[in-house]
Amino acid sequence: MTTTAPQVGKEPGKKRGDVLGNAGLYIAVSVAALLFLLPFYLILRNSLSTDPEITGENWKLLPSFQWGNISELFDDPTVDFARSMWNSMVIAVSMTVGTLLICSLAGYGLARIPYKHANKVFYAVLATLMVPTAVTFVPSFVLVSSLGWIDTYRGLIIPGLFSGFTCFLFRQYFLGFPKELEEAARVDGLGYWGAYWRIVVPNSLNFFAAMATITFISGWNAFLWPLVIGQDPSSWTVQVALSSFMTNQTVNFHLIFMATAISILPLVFVFLFLQRWLVQGIAQTGIKG
Amino acid sequence: MSTTTTRGVAQPAPAKASPARPRRGLRGNPTFNFWLFTGPFLVGLAIFVFVPIFWSIWLSFFDARFTVTPSKFIGFDNYKSMLTNSNFTGSLVTFTVFAALIVPLTWALSLGLALLVHRLRFMRAFFRSVFFLPTAVSYVAAALIWKMSIFTGVRFGLMNTVLGWFGVENIAYLSDPNPPWYWLVIVTVRLWLQAGFYMILFLAALQNIPAELYEAAAIDGAKPGWQTFRYITLPQLRATSTAVILLLLVAAYQAFDEFFNIISIKATWGQTPLMVLYKTALGDNQDYGAGSAGAVILTVLICAVTLLQGKFMGFGRGEDSK
Structure with a gap:
């Protein structure tokens, strides 16, 4: 640095x-x-x-x-602020764990496992990057509502797990991962799966930390999707709750700002502790992305 | 690191038998493993990305009010009604104005901050953190501060307080679109939120410029400052600038959060494309057909803009090499 x-x-x-x-x-x-x-x-x-x-x-x-x-904020009967904080935490944590698990495996598969149609699969993933995720919220809402997932954690979390962009970033990262380490693992008799978990992941923790930070921040701060899916106040995330305060005349100024402060607090902590990896990760991948 | 190496050393014996191993069972079979690794992702991608996209293309040709399984095929009527809908075309104008303001301003501010931070020798990490910190804040929270504390139209708003010291009357930033003060609010909030992120990209690129270039320029008599910036730094940052501008454009295109919270969807002005889609598909009419048609139009537009920009910047590169 x-x-x-x-x-x-x-x-x-x-x-x-x-x-x-x-x-x-x-x-x-x-x-x-x-x-x-x-x-x-x-x-x-x-x-x-x-x-x-x-x-x-x-x-x-x-x-x-x-x-x-x-x-006063947490005792306020008109808004269940604690509930919305809890919802945001559940969603952001599950999205982080799920996205990292699913997208890193796929990124590794695309980068490192020889398969004759791997390129075609990769192009299909690339094609999804051309369609901005925010624009697809109408059709995604249609799908999620016909699954009956409105107002559920499932509806809030699962559709966001399959990020073509995150998969792409992992693939780019794994392309640059030293092959010798994996080859040594193969010589030792590990299969692809074993080599991945025992050699590749433990040696990529910096990159995983960066991607985790980015995913957590975007999960916590997401607004449009939770607004569309969380229609009942009990399924509101903290962002949707804050937004409703702005239009709700009964809530007081000092409570609105206290809610804002508390909603930002977890992220500032995450950010300050993980900033080093975040900066590295952005510098490594951001330009290519 | 140390654990993985010791583990490798701890099992030298099975390695002798390894030539036969990859063929043994599924563990070493590449095709099986390819699908094992990518399968969960691809299934999810198919269900939650491809199905919605094709479903909405299908819906866009049907009269789909209050239903997602319509039966009445209406051809291109949804497209016609969206393209003649003044709300939708107006939102494209809003996006164009917004992009024309936010893209160059963010580019300039983030590059400026990167150049400043790059020259620092003390407290560099501190200043970098300060500029980067707003990246952690949500658009909703920032919109709330901007709307209810900084640009509040009455006396206690910070901006009006400061202006009041100079004898300026209170300005109603957000209640009246004439003159369009709301752009000041909308543009500054996004500038604050995203400049630090792009600063990091520029900082990384600045660190990759070889020092020899500056040394050679100094020998040739170039003055440090504007000359080296114009003829060395800026051309060396070309790839990063292209990427940053593209990312900024795509992000501006999808603007929703701060407009929704600062201006609200009830206003007749300052509506972005996504807000119009939101109102069309999820508002009182629940017109999924028209909403889907709008989404298709927007997707085609963004792809066209992306390709055009790549082409445009590509031509620029050609000129440079002459």
Whole structure:
């Protein structure tokens, strides 16, 4: 992760212009960083304020730290916020596990197992990438509703597991996986299945972590599909619940912002812990994708 | 790593017999294993991707109101009604305006941030994280902050508070499409959400530019700054730029979340193609036929745009090599 650029700042030949340039650089990047952090500040400030503080004429920099807003939100009988958080967690976790399992196996099969029609199968997968998933929500809804999966976890999770794009990314990754490792495993008498689980997966954990992070984030943040499928409030995800707050006049400002803060919290944690792999993964695959 | 190598070493004996092994049973049979690995995915893909696509193509030729098993074939009437539907054509205009704003702005901002972060020597990881962090936030949550805190049309909104310091009257960003202030809200929210992601792509590409290029340019007398940026950095980033622009276009095409939450589907303006599909197929009419026809039209359009863009950028590459 370190720069390849030489540490010119320490060199004796560099003079005032460089110091000024550096100061300018750091000022510019700090201003940009403050602007990027501003929305996070607003969520925290508003979520710990009272309504009069939020809507008051005079802008208050710091809230009065109403920690009671948290319990007020979860005790609110008009919205079952805890339930929607639970739904989102179940959906995001199952989607992550399922997608990784199914798409990584398929990606490996396409990349590494010799089969005379493998190319044709791969083109069929590629073709699905041309159709944007969001555009197919009408036909997918039609299918899921005729299966009777409206308002169920099945309907929310299963149709999203078969991501052509994730399979494609795994295939690209496995194409670059060192063949020697697998060959050694084959010599040791492992079949494809054994070699995959004992050699390939344990040596690809970085890439799996990156894909897991991406899948978890997109599962947690998904909106259109849960909106279409989760029609009963008991099957709402946290995003659908937040969206309903915006149109629902009975919910208070401080509760809306507390809900937003809590909905973002798990992701910020996931993000901060797994960022390294995420950045690597995007850098490896994003350009090719 | 260490466990896998020891495991390999721990079983040297069976390796002697290995030449005969691949033929023994299904374990080493490539065809069987190919289907074992790809089967679950392909079955799911067939059911949840191919079936809906073909079903909707089929539906688009039928009068399918409130039913997904229609019997009345109506030819291209659904296509005609979608293409003459002012909501649908209007949504294509909305998308075009949106793409014309968001694609170049995101490209420029993410490239700018990448160039800044790339030059940092201290706290580089910190700043990269700060710009990348909004990627974790959902469109719904961001839309909520933008609508209810930053661009609230009344005095307590952050933007109006700041403008108030300079004596500017309150602006109603979202209740009135004339003048179209809503674009400011819609574009900035997506800019904030996605710029960091594309910055990572540009950063990776910047790190791959060989340092010798800059050294050679310095020897040839190129001044660091605009000249090296224009004649080295930008051309070297061409492949990444092409990919980024394509990804941005496809993403803009599918815009739904922030429009739905900031503008809402009840408004007569600022409706994206997906919002119109949503209203057509899942609204009061439940017209799956017309909704499917709209989906087919959109898919054809996005494929055409993708291919055109590839071609356009391809021509550009040809010119460069002259």
